Amino acid sequence: SVVFYLGTPRLEFMQQSFSSLLLHTSILRALSDEGYDTPTPIQQKAIPDVLSGKDLIAVAQTGTGKTAAFSLPILHRLQAQEARGRRRIRALILTPTRELALQIDESLRTYGRHLPLRSAVILGGVPAGKQIKAVRQHPDVLVATPGRLLDLYNQGHINLDQIEVLVFDEADRMLDMGFLPDVKKIVSHLPTKRQTLLFSATMSSDIARLARQMQNDPVKVDVTPKVSVPTKIAQQVLFVEKNNKRALLSDILKDKGVLRALVFTRTKHLANRLMKHLLRQGITADAIHSNKTQSARQKALSAFHRGHIKVLVGTDIIARGIDVDGVSHVINYELPHEPESYVHRIGRTARAGTEGTAMSFCDAEEVGLLKGIERLTRVPLTTVENHPFRSSEIAELRQSGKAVGKPVQHRRNGRSAPSSRKGSSNAVQEKPRSDNTPKFGRRSRTVR
Numbered sequence: 001s002v003v004f005y006l007g008t009p010r011l012e013f014m015q016q017s018f019s020s021l022l023l024h025t026s027i028l029r030a031l032s033d034e035g036y037d038t039p040t041p042i043q044q045k046a047i048p049d050v051l052s053g054k055d056l057i058a059v060a061q062t063g064t065g066k067t068a069a070f071s072l073p074i075l076h077r078l079q080a081q082e083a084r085g086r087r088r089i090r091a092l093i094l095t096p097t098r099e100l101a102l103q104i105d106e107s108l109r110t111y112g113r114h115l116p117l118r119s120a121v122i123l124g125g126v127p128a129g130k131q132i133k134a135v136r137q138h139p140d141v142l143v144a145t146p147g148r149l150l151d152l153y154n155q156g157h158i159n160l161d162q163i164e165v166l167v168f169d170e171a172d173r174m175l176d177m178g179f180l181p182d183v184k185k186i187v188s189h190l191p192t193k194r195q196t197l198l199f200s201a202t203m204s205s206d207i208a209r210l211a212r213q214m215q216n217d218p219v220k221v222d223v224t225p226k227v228s229v230p231t232k233i234a235q236q237v238l239f240v241e242k243n244n245k246r247a248l249l250s251d252i253l254k255d256k257g258v259l260r261a262l263v264f265t266r267t268k269h270l271a272n273r274l275m276k277h278l279l280r281q282g283i284t285a286d287a288i289h290s291n292k293t294q295s296a297r298q299k300a301l302s303a304f305h306r307g308h309i310k311v312l313v314g315t316d317i318i319a320r321g322i323d324v325d326g327v328s329h330v331i332n333y334e335l336p337h338e339p340e341s342y343v344h345r346i347g348r349t350a351r352a353g354t355e356g357t358a359m360s361f362c363d364a365e366e367v368g369l370l371k372g373i374e375r376l377t378r379v380p381l382t383t384v385e386n387h388p389f390r391s392s393e394i395a396e397l398r399q400s401g402k403a404v405g406k407p408v409q410h411r412r413n414g415r416s417a418p419s420s421r422k423g424s425s426n427a428v429q430e431k432p433r434s435d436n437t438p439k440f441g442r443r444s445r446t447v448r
Helices: 025-033 041-051 066-080 098-111 129-135 146-154 171-176 180-188 205-214 242-253 268-280 294-305 339-346 364-377 392-400
Strands: 056-059 091-094 119-122 141-144 165-168 195-200 219-222 233-239 261-264 285-288 311-314 329-332 356-362
Touching: 025 066, 025 098, 041 056, 041 066, 041 219, 056 066, 066 091, 066 098, 066 141, 066 165, 066 195, 091 180, 098 119, 098 141, 098 294, 119 129, 119 146, 129 146, 141 146, 146 180, 171 180, 171 195, 171 205, 180 205, 195 205, 233 392, 242 268, 242 329, 242 356, 268 285, 268 311, 285 294, 294 311, 329 339, 339 356, 339 364, 356 364, 364 392
Parallel strands: 056 195, 056 219, 091 141, 091 165, 119 141, 165 195, 233 356, 261 311, 261 329, 285 311, 329 356
Antiparallel strands: none
């Protein structure tokens, strides 16, 4: 039998079960199979509004279960309203990265395993043949990155005129990566009468503008905590001259206490150079960034996940949307320009009740970036005094508030990277969970 949503009073963060949200019994069965019984705050708040057909802006830390907050009610809606005639794509989920697209598709298959619904994922970086074949099977839900979606649409392989629900996942990241022109083109091909859901880790003026353009009187849900850095992450700063960073990195990674590490750089080229440097030092490593093919990225992630390599070096593309357990250390070889990116990066460690260490290398040109991070997190990073490449001069700059040299200008596609947006909320990671995230069910992880 189908359970229809009739409306229930909102319970602000009270303990609820998924059954109280009146989801389809087959969805509840799948959740039970996975050991999930209690929704997270974003799920408690968002699911009733999505089920009632309202447009929604949801702001929450990554890692708090946003994927389930939209995928569960979408599956319920599609099952309750059976397709008329032949199958067609009725729900479209847009996401900025290939890794996140694959994870969303995996979640849809998990939660919908007892439903006669199909999902498909299309993304760039791999041959399109299998994806075209999957689309021809008329999936109910399509998960896509914008570029490949437009490509296949323009070739006539995809029909979007029956979309009932549109989801923007990681909308802030999508705008940062320059997808807005593609997004506007995609939306122009969709029915004007639809439900539009916008999920984001931050609420900036850009996000608000996107909502006004593409939504109709949306409900806003915001469960972003004031402090979004898990308390079990030991946050450390190491003051070091720029030309000593490589030697410091090698010294740290050779320590037996570093079991599995993510190393962040600002550029793809530096990520490649560091990976080669580590290999020469006898440290197993690989690099991951947007220039890598999808198969190469998946291979690197798999090797890291299986423990075949100790270190994964990458850009902020791995700061969200990947799920690897057992990361003992996150190392910011270069500090990010946006403080929010720092929070995303370090959220890769200290998950599921474990502890982790976040080390940030800071040279003279990055002292200002360090201060921005500390203002955002409201937590001063602990100075490591006893490392062999410590620069007392740079440490003194932190106290004086002065910096030397020109600020580092990271450029993307010939343009300077966007500065931190005023009024933006901070956030942690997508699928990986923070220790502030409520645990429930028989597993110490949230429903993503």
